[in-house]
Amino acid sequence: MNLLSYNAQWVLLSTLLLGMAAGSVGVLAYWKRQSLMSDTLSHAALPGVVIGFMIMGSKQLPVMLLAAAVSAYFGAWLVQSIRNSSRVKEDAAMGIVLSVFFGLGIMLLTFANRMPGGGQSGLDHFIFGQAAAMVRSDVTWMAIVAAVVLVVILLLFKEWKVSLFDASFAQGLGLSVRAMNSLYTALLVLVIVIGIQAVGVILIAALMIIPAVSARYWTDSFAKMLILSALFGGGAGLIGTLISTLGKGLPTGPFIVVSASAMFFISLLFGASKGLLVVRYYRKRAKGSGQKAIMAGGVTEGGRG
């Protein structure tokens, strides 16, 4: 089977690592309540990718990734300054940056496609992702960056936990919340730039959003959520890539997303902690025992507002 060809194995390994890295960063984004920021930044990366290509005149991945990172970072900065220094709210700021950067990217893409060698460079694959089009050096880069992201998240596990849960307490411990925020944005951008080649700028966000939400249905522990989300993300990367290599010209990104969504639906129904069936079961049991809610001290949420 040509699926198991040497190159295909490498591609599978890299989308597995990518999925794991995206899944883990996604958990951070989830607890920061910034799920759609990843969508914004991935669109904002497109002009960078194309500019990187135009500077080098050919597909040199490291340069393109660097330019993509700069462009995405600039997008993040713009969202923040629009939100902070005008009455425009964050959701609109994200929509503006997302669509305007993407428009610019498409404009640049038509230039790049006119350049010698541009038409065949497969730049269009950056929009929907085409794992099969990746060459060995692309794969190596992806794997290295994904591994770095995973290691950084694991090494700083305690720090993430405390700064996400209670930023002011973390500050009291002498942890720089600013530094943690910059690092978080850096990780987000890294995953996006390595992900766009395999998954595409439009859908890479899904790989950061869906596994984290799915993991939430299985556990209340931050550590377990990280592990599960990484597994779901890796699994989705692996399965999606496998399916897309079955047919010629099938885009990889959409299959990865659909695999992730399938895991989400399974989690939503059967998740051991918050899954619908479990919740229903407990609710039934609580009713069966005839227990009435008893007045207690405080309520966790809800009372006001």
Place this chain on the structure above:
Amino acid sequence: MSYSAWILLTASLVGMSCGLVGVLLILRRMAMMADAISHSVLLGIVVAYLVTLQLSGIHMFIGAIIAGLVTALLVQSFHQLGVQQEASIGIVFTTLFAIGVILISTKAGNAHLDIQHSLMGEITFIPWNTVELPFVGSVPMAVVSLSIVLLIVLLVLLLFYKEWKLTSFDPVFAASIGIPVTLMHYIFMSLVSITSVAAFDAVGAIMVVAMLITPASAAYLWTDKLPTMLVLSCSFGVAAAWIGYYVAVWLDTSISGAMAFATGIIFLISFIAAPRYGIIAKHRRSRASAALTEHA
């Protein structure tokens, strides 16, 4: 009419409908719902095509409205099941869009539908796809459908103007005086869907997002009056269409990409220099008020 006149008319119609709908979108803090709906509309169009095997206007509109409402319903129900609003939007539209892309690449690939088109639109082909109308003669299909959509948007907006205002400003109070807030939410989602699908064919999904959110956000920085904001937003949308077109012709580049970029330029100018809420004005005012004593 000449070729470029038809393109400008098409894009101006997109700018006007999106400008109107966009104002309500950002005031209701639903900008990212527009992003979601403009993407999942693709699935609606593809499914409508696979069912009817034709790409005619009415089927596409029905498919798109259903897809838009399904998106809104799914986002709402996941949210009620405890998923964060943002995450819920992210899950729904990426999944529906992914399914749409897969269907195109496996089943509908040979048709007039293709992926590139769905994202960037094919405004350059619009003048050739015409219909014969009584009295007017031969008119591009897109102009007809966009005009109908603009009429619907205008009508729904004006007829229920005060209800839109109240449900956007204070939905809780609106509900307390008996305005059907939920029904209006879904009517609004339908408006976003038909606007998206009509514009989608001309300019593609991302451009719809740009036209929906950016001119309205720019207008938001110029005025404190809702009617003025609506007029400004429309005008900015039309201006972006014209600027974008001529820039694209000049640089020989993607028309819809250039139009999206033009909305960004208009926003940037407003962000810096709008007399009311631009950063220069704000800076000047905060200096002035620092000089004065605090008032009540």
Place this chain on the structure above:
Amino acid sequence: MERVSNMNEAIVVNRLSAAYRKTEVLSQVSFTVKPGTLTSIVGPNGAGKSTLIKSMLELHPRTAGEVSFLGQPYQKAKKKIGYVPQRGSVDWDFPTDALDVVLMGLYGKIGWLKLPRKSDREQAMEALRSMGMEQYANRQISQLSGGQQQRVFLARALVQDAELYFLDEPLAGVDAATERIIMDTLQQLKNRGRTVMVVHHDLQTVEDYYDHVLLLNRTVVAHGPTDEVFTAEQLHRTYGGALRWMREKV
């Protein structure tokens, strides 16, 4: 003023329960309110005060119980009810001015497909004037102070000309002048036979402002005339030990 209702009670709440997500916030709440009274709803944070009002007005789903207003269910009595939500519940950057917000109180009466007329505007202006706000009529609402915003909200409720009023923390974060105007207005409403219920935070002023008190902590702890109910013992039952001020009062 003669009350038209043949019922003696303005509000009857019977075994009302409500939940937020999976947590029950209100359990078996029952009480009745006489017409022409001014009642404060008092209780600790998370006691369900806002939720009580919202679930009475069907703005938050009930899990059990019935509520009637002037002998009618909510849907029939809707036009006779005025509601003032918390100030923080809206976007004050919204492109509208003070007069326009007050006009919104008349939207229910104006009806579908019609625009406010000159007489409606005059009525809204009159309500603003009674709140001492006429010079701010055309000011964008984010450029009003917190107290002024609250007065605009109250003016909006006044133009509804309702029989029953529900206010959610109208005195939160307002200046002394606004507090006086709001309480005077509520007193006048009461004197004209209207029934008013207010979520109130400041225990120090309850005895001065209200003739009735509903002590709430997820269910009714005590309810009745202020001088009978607002006692150290009842407050202790409502708040648990968490209330220092109460000890000083004793």
